[in-house]
Amino acid sequence: MRIDFSKIKLIPEARQTFSFTEEMDPAAGGFDEYRLVRPLSCQGEAVHEGDAFLVRGEYASTAALQCSRCGRRFESPVSGEFSVRFQGGAPTDESGEEAVYALEGDQADLGPALLSEIFFSLPMQPLCREDCRGLCPCCGTDLNEGSCSCQRADIDPRWEKLKGFIKQNESS
Numbered sequence: 540m541r542i543d544f545s546k547i548k549l550i551p552e553a554r555q556t557f558s559f560t561e562e563m564d565p566a567a568g569g570f571d572e573y574r575l576v577r578p579l580s581c582q583g584e585a586v587h588e589g590d591a592f593l594v595r596g597e598y599a600s601t602a603a604l605q606c607s608r609c610g611r612r613f614e615s616p617v618s619g620e621f622s623v624r625f626q627g628g629a630p631t632d633e634s635g636e637e638a639v640y641a642l643e644g645d646q647a648d649l650g651p652a653l654l655s656e657i658f659f660s661l662p663m664q665p666l667c668r669e670d671c672r673g674l675c676p677c678c679g680t681d682l683n684e685g686s687c688s689c690q691r692a693d694i695d696p697r698w699e700k701l702k703g704f705i706k707q708n709e710s711s
């Protein structure tokens with residue numbers, strides 16, 4: 540996902556559009572928390588701003604995640620807007636709102652920036668579905684698929700609270 544700025548680098552405020560669709564491997568970029576099962580597509584505009592290039596656009600793909608309760612792999616669409624700044628030399632402190640990346644000559648690789656954007660958009664504890672029941676802590680049965688015969692005190696903590704509440708009321 541390389542953008543070549545050579546056409547706009549000599550003209551202040553010049554703009555150029557871009558559009559990519561590419562297979563990406565997040566693990567190769569240091570993100571092994573997710574995979575992308577669809578090519579990553581992005582489009583947007585680059586603006587020559589001072590000694591930097593401001594790149595804005597939107598991205599979309601489908602991520603494969605692992606459910607934090609049952610361990611099942613599931614797919615989830617990922618999409619969003621991004622805004623990153625590419626500048627020469629070592630990227631300085633991020634004083635602006637955008638993440639800052641280093642230019643490579645007249646070019647920039649948008650890939651790592653987007654993989655990072657996607658990573659930070661993912662839920663901390665992915666769930667295959669909102670009400671995933673998870674695995675039995677005793678035998679490992681996937682409780683989404685059936686129950687097991689373990690004697691578990693797996694009452695929903697909300698009910699537990701309610702039970703205490705009712706008891707309290709009874710005794711008073």
Ligand SMILES: [Zn+2]
Nearest residue numbers: 606609667671
């Ligand atoms: Zn699950």
Ligand SMILES: [Zn+2]
Nearest residue numbers: 675678687689
């Ligand atoms: Zn069990």
